Structures are given as C-alpha cells and as structure tokens.
Amino acid sequence: MDSLRLDRLGKHFGGIEAVAELSLAFAPGRISGLIGPNGAGKTTVVNMITGLIQPSAGRITLAERRVDGALPHEIARMGIARTFQNVRLLKEATVLDNIVVGFHRHEHTSLLACSLGLPPVWRERRDFRAQAHNLLTRFGLVEFAARPAGTISFGHQRLVEVMRALAMSPDFLLLDEPAAGMNDVESRNLGAIIRDLAADGVGIVLIEHNMRFVMEICEAIHVLDSGRLIASGTAETVRRDPAVIRAYLGG
Amino acid sequence: MGNLVATYRPLFDLICIYAVFAFSQYVALRAGLFSLATAGFASIGGYAGAYLLKETALGPVLSGVGAILCGVAAGLFLSLPLARLRGAFQAIATIGFVQIMVSLSLFAAPITGGALGLNAIPKVASSGLLVAIVAVLMLLLAVINRGGIGRAFDAIRQDYTVAASLGISTNKYSRYAFALSGAIGALGGCLLAFDTYSIQPDLFGFPLLVFAIAAVILGGRSSVAGPLVGTVFLMVLPELARPLADERLLLQGALLIVVIIYWPRGIVDGLVRRWHDRDAAQDPQARRDRHGLPAA
Numbered sequence: 063m064d065s066l067r068l069d070r071l072g073k074h075f076g077g078i079e080a081v082a083e084l085s086l087a088f089a090p091g092r093i094s095g096l097i098g099p100n101g102a103g104k105t106t107v108v109n110m111i112t113g114l115i116q117p118s119a120g121r122i123t124l125a126e127r128r129v130d131g132a133l134p135h136e137i138a139r140m141g142i143a144r145t146f147q148n149v150r151l152l153k154e155a156t157v158l159d160n161i162v163v164g165f166h167r168h169e170h171t172s173l174l175a176c177s178l179g180l181p182p183v184w185r186e187r188r189d190f191r192a193q194a195h196n197l198l199t200r201f202g203l204v205e206f207a208a209r210p211a212g213t214i215s216f217g218h219q220r221l222v223e224v225m226r227a228l229a230m231s232p233d234f235l236l237l238d239e240p241a242a243g244m245n246d247v248e249s250r251n252l253g254a255i256i257r258d259l260a261a262d263g264v265g266i267v268l269i270e271h272n273m274r275f276v277m278e279i280c281e282a283i284h285v286l287d288s289g290r291l292i293a294s295g296t297a298e299t300v301r302r303d304p305a306v307i308r309a310y311l312g313g
Numbered sequence: 314m315g316n317l318v319a320t321y322r323p324l325f326d327l328i329c330i331y332a333v334f335a336f337s338q339y340v341a342l343r344a345g346l347f348s349l350a351t352a353g354f355a356s357i358g359g360y361a362g363a364y365l366l367k368e369t370a371l372g373p374v375l376s377g378v379g380a381i382l383c384g385v386a387a388g389l390f391l392s393l394p395l396a397r398l399r400g401a402f403q404a405i406a407t408i409g410f411v412q413i414m415v416s417l418s419l420f421a422a423p424i425t426g427g428a429l430g431l432n433a434i435p436k437v438a439s440s441g442l443l444v445a446i447v448a449v450l451m452l453l454l455a456v457i458n459r460g461g462i463g464r465a466f467d468a469i470r471q472d473y474t475v476a477a478s479l480g481i482s483t484n485k486y487s488r489y490a491f492a493l494s495g496a497i498g499a500l501g502g503c504l505l506a507f508d509t510y511s512i513q514p515d516l517f518g519f520p521l522l523v524f525a526i527a528a529v530i531l532g533g534r535s536s537v538a539g540p541l542v543g544t545v546f547l548m549v550l551p552e553l554a555r556p557l558a559d560e561r562l563l564l565q566g567a568l569l570i571v572v573i574i575y576w577p578r579g580i581v582d583g584l585v586r587r588w589h590d591r592d593a594a595q596d597p598q599a600r601r602d603r604h605g606l607p608a609a
C-alpha cells in the first residue's frame with residue numbers, strides 16, 4: 063500500500079488563504095494527527111482530499127493516482143473515507159441503515175438486477191445488514207440498531223459515522239474531530255478502536271482538539287496555523303516546538 | 314381533468330391510471346429529485362402509444378413498450394442537463410418541460426391531432442389489466458426500495474454530500490430515477506390512451522402536474538402504498554362531494570396545503586408512524602425518539 067500524499071497543496075477562498083504550500087504524506091497503518099487552532103485549515107484539507115472542494119494549487123495523490131480533480135464518489139471508491147466535523151447521519155434512517163449505506167462500495171449487483179430484485183440483491187442486503195450488525199456489536203452500540211439515527215446521543219452519532227465510514231473498508235480514514243462531544247470513557251474507547259484499525263493497515267488522519275487524546279494515540283503529529291504547516295513530528299517534539307507553543311498550546 | 318370526470322368512464326379505471334402517474338412522481342421524489350416532469354412523460358407516452366397503436370401494425374403490447382421506451386428516452390434526455398441542478402432549479406426546468414410538451418402536442422397536429430387530440434383509439438386496456446399493472450408496479454417499486462438503488466436514493470435524498478462521500482454516484486442514480494420516472498409516466502399516459510378512446514393536450518398539462526405531486530404528498534412519500542392512497546383520495550373525494558366535482562383542482566390545491574401543514578408525512582406514512590407510536594406507548598424513550606427528542 064502506498065501513501066496518501068499532499069504536494070504543495072493550497073486553497074484560497076476569495077482573499078483568505080485557508081491552506082498554503084502544504085506538503086504531507088500519510089502512511090498506511092499509521093495514525094497521523096492534524097492539529098491547529100480553529101480556522102487553521104484542517105477541515106479544508108479533508109474537504110480537498112475527499113473532493114468536496116477543489117484545491118487552488120498543488121496536487122494530491124494516492125498510490126501514484128491523482129486524487130485532486132476526481133469526483134467525491136470516485137475518491138471514496140479509491141478507498142478514502144471520512145467523517146464530518148458536524149455529524150451528518152441520515153436522520154430519517156435507523157442506526158443500522160445508516161451503516162448499511164456505507165457498504166455501497168462493495169455492491170456488485172447491476173442496476174438491472176437491482177431493479178428486478180434478482181437473488182444476488184437479497185443476498186447482498188442480508189450480508190450488509192449482518193456486517194453492519196457486527197460493527198455495532200464491536201462498537202458496543204448494538205442495542206441502538208433500530209433507533210432513528212437522530213435520536214441517539216451525539217457521542218454515539220459520531221461513532222455511527224465512524225462505522226459508516228468503516229463499512230467502506232477504506233485504506234485511509236479521515237476523522238474530523240471524532241471525539242468532540244464524547245466523555246472520557248467514550249473517547250478512550252474510540253482511541254482503542256482507532257489503534258485497532260491502524261494495526262489492520264488503515265491509514266488514519268485524526269483531527270482533534272483534545273490534546274491528551276492526540277498525544278496519546280498519534281505516531282506523527284502535524285501542526286497547522288493559518289493554513290501553513292508549522293511543525294511535524296512525534297508528540298514529544300511537537301509539544302516542545304516553540305512555534306507550536308506560541309501558536310497553539312500556549313494559547 | 315374536469316372533462317374527464319364529466320364523461321362516463323369508470324372511476325375505477327381512472328384511479329388505476331392516475332395511480333401510475335403518482336408512482337412516476339413518487340420515484341422522482343424518493344430519489345431526491347425535484348422533478349415535476351411526470352405530466353410531460355405522460356404526454357409522450359400517451360401520444361406515442363396511441364400513434365403506434367393506430368398507425369402501425371405493432372399491436373397493443375409492442376405499442377405500449379414503444380411508449381415506455383419513449384418515456385425512458387425523454388427521462389434520460391432530461392437528466393443530461395438536470396441531474397446537475399438541485400432543488401428549485403430542477404423543479405422550474407421540469408415545469409418548462411411540461412409546457413413544451415403541451416405546446417408540441419398542440420402544434421404537431423399531423424401526429425397528435427392538435428387541440429382536438431387523437432380520437433377513436435381502440436380500447437385495448439381492461440380494468441383487470443390496469444389492476445395487474447398497478448400491482449406489478451408496486452411490487453417493482455417495493456423491490457427497488459429495499460435493494461441498493463433504494464439505499465442510494467435514500468442517501469442522496471437526505472444528504473447529497475454524504476452520499477457522494479460514501480462512493481455513491483449521485484449523477485448515475487439521478488439519471489436512473491429520471492429514466493424510471495419517465496418510463497412509469499409514459500406507461501400511465503399510454504394506459505390513458507388505451508383505456509379512454511381519446512387524448513387531448515390539456516390532459517397532460519398543469520392539472521396533471523398538480524395531481525401527481527398532490528397524490529404523493531397527500532398519500533405519503535415513503536411507503537409504496539402512499540401514492541395509491543393519495544390517488545384514491547383525490548379521485549374519490551370529488552365524487553362523494555358531487556357539487557364540487559368541477560372544482561377538483563381547487564379541492565386538490567386546498568387539500569395539499571392543509572396536509573402539508575398538519576400532516577406533512579401524508580396519510581400512509583402518518584398512519585405508520587402513529588401505529589409505531591401506539592406500539593411504543595409503553596416505552597417513554599421510544600416515544601421521545603418518535604418525536605425526534607434526544608434521550609432523556
């Protein structure tokens with residue numbers, strides 16, 4: 063598996079330079095933290111990687127394949143999954159169904175077979191539901207399977223979003239502040255899940271404000287400030303970096 | 314549509330046919346399209362079916378298939394520019410499409426008979442056939458809803474961006490929905506021609522557009538039974554209130570407004586929800602859930 067590379071990536075919104083000259087590589091099986099004060103450009107980076115917005119400059123590649131310029135659904139099919147900073151579940155659907163839509167990437171029935179309800183359609187449906195159920199069990203949320211997604215706690219909604227992304231079996235998973243709204247126990251559980259995923263070879267990009275959480279689980283941390291990379295390294299080096307202390311930790 | 318009611322055709326047949334129109338609209342809404350093109354598709358299917366039946370030796374079945382294929386083609390053609398538009402822009406463009414179809418059917422007199430329409434169309438549809446078609450259509454739609462297409466429709470309708478981020482090609486499914494809505498709308502138009510001896514341009518104009526959307530909103534957008542119930546409601550009510558039969562359009566409009574305000578889910582989906590509510594009456598949390606409240 064190859065890395066996800068950002069090469070001199072830039073984005074400006076009108077006069078605002080949201081991201082500038084950003085070059086980074088995210089390795090498979092590694093947990094990379096992306097931190098920085100509010101408005102530093104972290105979400106913008108995720109939006110560019112997933113094709114929701116077009117970079118103004120630079121390029122993004124995954125295993126020598128050009129990612130920038132591809133459409134969001136094509137990028138998802140390359141194996142890049144994400145969660146949203148403001149949880150975006152399908153509110154009308156149940157928790158289970160929210161996860162089942164995530165399996166779309168693994169669907170192999172044609173539109174025709176699907177329209178006619180041929181046997182593979184039902185086999186797939188059963189299979190996806192069973193796998194979604196397994197994910198819920200693994201995350202300890204199986205009791206909420208039949209609940210409308212909008213009615214469970216925000217921490218749980220974030221977990222459902224992570225499960226939905228995992229249903230894609232992604233090679234890279236971009237998590238935009240996944241622990242926001244979670245209590246200590248919940249975020250610790252999330253940390254364990256993220257470690258397991260990385261151990262399975264998934265490259266994780268973690269955006270997070272909870273410093274303890276980030277320092278604990280990230281193998282590499284990249285610090286953004288005003289759209290620019292001001293430091294990169296292990297938790298220890300980043301913590302001691304004067305520029306980081308000035309921009310962020312020092313407040 | 315007023316003149317339709319005034320004639321002596323059996324109401325039952327018309328309910329079946331108009332339910333087909335409602336299903337065409339239902340598919341579009343289900344897929345997150347703000348398409349009001351059903352009346353235009355119906356026009357295409359009606360004229361294509363009637364023309365093929367009268368002027369060629371294809372016979373009723375192949376003429377019907379021809380009409381449906383014309384509807385599919387129209388849907389795909391519309392989807393080229395429209396799949397990229399969202400919301401109100403889509404709605405406005407499809408209203409334009411309906412207008413164009415009405416104008417075309419008025420001006421293409423050699424094929425469509427102009428304002429007089431096509432008459433003396435052989436009656437090849439029976440009530441039994443119409444019921445069978447509605448039943449098969451409902452089964453087909455229920456199957457589509459439960460498989461991958463239904464899941465993609467649900468995702469696109471509820472959150473376009475999320476759908477794309479899960480690898481769902483919103484364009485592909487929008488095109489599919491336009492084609493299916495076109496096929497079903499054309500089928501309805503064709504059945505109208507095959508059942509009622511004659512068709513005219515004003516059958517496929519604004520009143521039909523309003524009817525299709527009203528039937529789905531009234532009956533329910535989620536369950537497959539919704540559009541059928543909405544159709545029955547809209548067609549039977551004016552018959553019961555005979556003096557109002559000529560104010561059908563007015564009645565539909567008023568009903569639509571009342572339902573949107575007081576029962577936004579429509580009859581069937583509203584009842585399903587109510588039933589769940591009663592089911593869960595013992596469990597306070599489930600009741601809170603039903604009303605979208607966070608956990609206590």
Ligand SMILES: Nc1ncnc2c1ncn2[C@@H]1O[C@H](COP(=O)(O)OP(=O)(O)O)[C@@H](O)[C@H]1O
Pocket residue numbers: 075078079080098099100101102103104105106107
């Ligand atoms: N779609 C957008 N249009 C205009 N400005 C935007 C848009 N998205 C982000 N920005 C701006 O870009 C900057 C970076 O935002 P963002 O990436 O959300 O930061 P972070 O996620 O690090 O808090 C902010 O100044 C923000 O206002």
Ligand SMILES: [Mg+2]
Pocket residue numbers: 104105106147
């Ligand atoms: Mg952000």
